[in-house]
């Protein structure tokens with residue numbers, strides 16, 4: 038099946054949903070393609086406290102509000118797991134189920150995917166005590182001990198979130214330097230349920246009757262090993278861009294992030310990138326939304342100037 042639009046947005050996270058608002062308000066026939074649920078990483082975030090105008094809100098609520106807004110001016114929300122983009126006068130966006138969407142302009146806003154720890158016992162315990170989303174699975178930790186891996190904003194924020202369920206939260210970090218905002222560090226440090234283990238790396242996930250039964254960690258310098266008696270493990274050690282379907286096009290850096298100019302356009306004319314998927318310094322909701330707005334507006338102006346609208 039083939040479906041034709043003026044503008045196709047791939048990914049309904051904050052970048053894609055904001056682009057949908059701008060594109061549809063500009064009058065473009067817009068498709069918003071999503072492989073999962075609308076909201077992107079907002080759905081994995083306990084609370085957002087740096088979206089201007091709203092002091093604090095659950096990520097899921099902001100996701101719902103953005104989604105309603107994104108489709109309220111005529112953008113069409115479509116299910117689609119994109120596996121390939123073919124360039125041409127009308128670009129072809131090919132989905133896993135065989136559906137082909139075509140448009141002269143395409144925006145990629147597919148974000149990033151959490152990085153795995155890469156240690157023995159991890160893969161077989163995903164969903165059995167290992168989770169990359171504290172908001173989704175934190176409640177399973179009620180009255181249990183859990184470990185969060187990482188020393189960035191997400192690791193620390195989600196550790197504090199987990200203390201409302203867990204009896205104890207260990208933060209295991211490779212180094213002795215946090216990569217987080219001061220307010221977030223203070224919140225984690227001052228929480229009596231949190232113990233921070235610096236200079237330790239996870240070595241092995243232990244099994245107990247098919248579920249996580251502990252986490253072995255080792256000191257980075259001395260090699261000394263400890264066994265943490267946890268039933269839940271939440272890795273927050275970074276993420277990689279979701280751009281596998283773009284690898285035939287000359288639009289990625291060595292790490293796979295999209296390279297865009299100030300108009301959010303790649304070297305392929307009318308192919309845009311926005312949000313976490315792009316090479317950039319600050320990956321946040323507000324910067325993703327900004328990218329999406331710029332990309333949609335740039336596409337609109339270029340399509341008009343080329344008489345393609």
Ligand SMILES: Cc1cc2nc3c(=O)[nH]c(=O)nc-3n(C[C@H](O)[C@H](O)[C@H](O)COP(=O)(O)OP(=O)(O)OC[C@H]3O[C@@H](n4cnc5c(N)ncnc54)[C@H](O)[C@@H]3O)c2cc1C
Pocket residue numbers: 047048049050051052053070071072073074075076077078079081082083084085086087088117118119120146147148149191194195279282311312313314320321322323325
């Ligand atoms: C735990 C956590 C806490 C955070 N807390 C904050 C915070 O407090 N404040 C803040 O500003 N930011 C926070 N962030 C970061 C913020 O969530 C991201 O910067 C933001 O969501 C990026 O938006 P995006 O639209 O670029 O990508 P995403 O939100 O990742 O959305 C990408 C979308 O693309 C879809 N997709 C991927 N591949 C395909 C495909 N092939 N076909 C179709 N669809 C596809 C995905 O399913 C997803 O819905 C947090 C992130 C995490 C993980």
